[in-house]
Amino acid sequence: MSPTASSGGFRSRSKKGRAASAHRGQRPQDAHRQHGPGRARTSRPGRGAPTRDIRGVDKPRQAAYATLRKVTDDAAYGNLTLPHELRARNLSGRDAAFATEITYGTLRHLGVLDEVVRACSNRLLENIAPEVLDALRLGIYQVLFTRVEPHAAVDTTVNLVGASGEQKLKGFANAIMRTVTRTPKKTWLEKLTPAGEMAAIAFRTAHPKWIADSFSRVIGIGELEVALAADSERPLVHLAALPGEITAEELALATGGRTARYSPYGVYLDGGDPARLEPVKSGLARVQDEGSQLIARALVEAPVEGEDAGRWLDLCAGPGGKAAFIGALARMEQAHLDAVEPAAHRAKLVETACAGLPVTVHRADGRASGLEAGFDRVLVDAPCSGLGALRRRPEARWRKQEADIPGLASLQFELLKAALELVRPGGVVVYSTCSPDVRETRQVVERAVRELAATEEDAHGLVAPMPDLGHEKSVQMWPHRHGTDAMFFAVLRRG
Numbered sequence: 001m002s003p004t005a006s007s008g009g010f011r012s013r014s015k016k017g018r019a020a021s022a023h024r025g026q027r028p029q030d031a032h033r034q035h036g037p038g039r040a041r042t043s044r045p046g047r048g049a050p051t052r053d054i055r056g057v058d059k060p061r062q063a064a065y066a067t068l069r070k071v072t073d074d075a076a077y078g079n080l081t082l083p084h085e086l087r088a089r090n091l092s093g094r095d096a097a098f099a100t101e102i103t104y105g106t107l108r109h110l111g112v113l114d115e116v117v118r119a120c121s122n123r124l125l126e127n128i129a130p131e132v133l134d135a136l137r138l139g140i141y142q143v144l145f146t147r148v149e150p151h152a153a154v155d156t157t158v159n160l161v162g163a164s165g166e167q168k169l170k171g172f173a174n175a176i177m178r179t180v181t182r183t184p185k186k187t188w189l190e191k192l193t194p195a196g197e198m199a200a201i202a203f204r205t206a207h208p209k210w211i212a213d214s215f216s217r218v219i220g221i222g223e224l225e226v227a228l229a230a231d232s233e234r235p236l237v238h239l240a241a242l243p244g245e246i247t248a249e250e251l252a253l254a255t256g257g258r259t260a261r262y263s264p265y266g267v268y269l270d271g272g273d274p275a276r277l278e279p280v281k282s283g284l285a286r287v288q289d290e291g292s293q294l295i296a297r298a299l300v301e302a303p304v305e306g307e308d309a310g311r312w313l314d315l316c317a318g319p320g321g322k323a324a325f326i327g328a329l330a331r332m333e334q335a336h337l338d339a340v341e342p343a344a345h346r347a348k349l350v351e352t353a354c355a356g357l358p359v360t361v362h363r364a365d366g367r368a369s370g371l372e373a374g375f376d377r378v379l380v381d382a383p384c385s386g387l388g389a390l391r392r393r394p395e396a397r398w399r400k401q402e403a404d405i406p407g408l409a410s411l412q413f414e415l416l417k418a419a420l421e422l423v424r425p426g427g428v429v430v431y432s433t434c435s436p437d438v439r440e441t442r443q444v445v446e447r448a449v450r451e452l453a454a455t456e457e458d459a460h461g462l463v464a465p466m467p468d469l470g471h472e473k474s475v476q477m478w479p480h481r482h483g484t485d486a487m488f489f490a491v492l493r494r495g
């Protein structure tokens with residue numbers, strides 16, 4: 001029986017057929033074959049996420065669908081939107097956990113799910129209403145990646161499509177969902193896995209291929225799958241005990257966490273909402289990835305030639321995570337930190353984060369800050385692609401554009417150049433990114449060494465006893481190796 005016949009509603013209305021092609025092991029000629037989420041048709045006005053109760057759809061799935069709609073239509077962040085949708089529906093416990101699993105899972109697998117839709121439909125993805133496409137993505141994720149009963153996934157998907165105002169497309173959705181359920185997950189994935197080792201790894205770990213290429217240039221192909229898979233694992237919450245305010249041991253006791261492996265200021269929590277913890281509410285501790293703590297500390301620990309006069313600079317400070325940490329160390333060392341940030345709202349965040357600390361915030365472009373040269377220590381925590389923090393935002397991997405990297409690399413080089421002009425002879429510049437992409441890391445540093453006669457120092461000792469930091473003088477951290485974001489830093493001196 002063809003999926004059309006079994007769909008109980010779908011009718012092919014033209015010779016070309018309007019909806020699901022039978023699952024015949026071949027794809028429509030005109031389908032885009034690139035592996036990535038499709039660009040769906042624009043939503044019709046008033047057809048966004050339904051806020052009313054949807055008949056035939058339980059509340060966790062309603063919350064997941066509403067989040068998905070906001071992410072795909074309004075470019076909202078899934079991890080910020082979902083908590084609102086859960087609260088709006090009074091969801092907690094197992095219901096909230098289920099909603100979270102299917103929302104984050106769907107967002108992480110967008111490109112893979114769209115490949116399945118393409119394989120089941122003779123419509124171009126671009127021609128499928130976004131309300132329908134999101135319902136299909138959510139439904140297919142449940143069928144292929146969870147233990148949800150297939151009929152529950154099919155029924156709720158069709159009901160979501162009906163409730164979204166696309167009544168006429170219920171049959172289309174039904175046909176696609178039934179086509180998906182007829183084939184086991186393993187077969188689907190085998191059938192859709194693209195040729196070529198790199199493309200296959202990217203597909204299996206649900207990443208665009210260009211990100212797999214980027215990681216493999218640094219880590220090699222042997223470890224690539226593990227490195228990419230780590231982007232889909234929930235990170236521990238990392239807290240930083242603000243130096244001089246509370247020790248990591250005290251913080252661990254106060255929060256029920258445990259002290260970190262590498263940062264002497266770090267504490268790990270298994271979960272929960274850290275904003276509710278007393279030490280965080282009172283500002284004694286901050287939520288901060290351990291890698292960021294280590295970079296902030298490295299700025300202060302790196303040896304300088306001659307006396308450290310206590311003139312320190314953070315050239316890209318917003319929103320102020322590292323500035324607060326460095327500011328707290330500056331207070332202990334009777335030093336002072338200048339913090340530069342061009343974006344007004346981010347400069348405000350730096351002021352708030354550093355309140356009470358010896359930190360002066362300057363709203364300026366780091367390339368032309370107007371500050372007087374002669375700093376002992378300068379941090380360039382450069383704006384970057386953020387490829388090192390994909391685990392923090394489930395949809396992020398599909399939103400990033402490789403085309404942005406050359407522009408970022410130019411800006412990064414210009415900021416590093418400015419830092420090398422602002423540091424005094426014998427002082428240190430720490431250049432860091434939350435990206436492992438070599439165009440933003442080694443290539444920027446090597447260009448500074450080549451064109452600006454900067455010298456690079458060995459940075460590994462500054463994060464001891466952290467192992468496996470790469471073969472260069474710089475430090476490259478990885479989630480799967482160190483439990484941190486994939487942060488990079490190098491230590492430089494002016495030529």
Ligand SMILES: C[S@@+](CC[C@H](N)C(=O)[O-])C[C@H]1O[C@@H](n2cnc3c(N)ncnc32)[C@H](O)[C@@H]1O
Binds near residue numbers: 292342367383
């Ligand atoms: C990676 S973030 C810094 C994170 C920060 N150090 C922290 O730990 O919270 C990069 C920052 O650089 C800022 N930025 C962008 N262009 C800049 C420029 N031309 N000069 C200085 N900062 C810039 C961005 O607004 C952003 O706040």
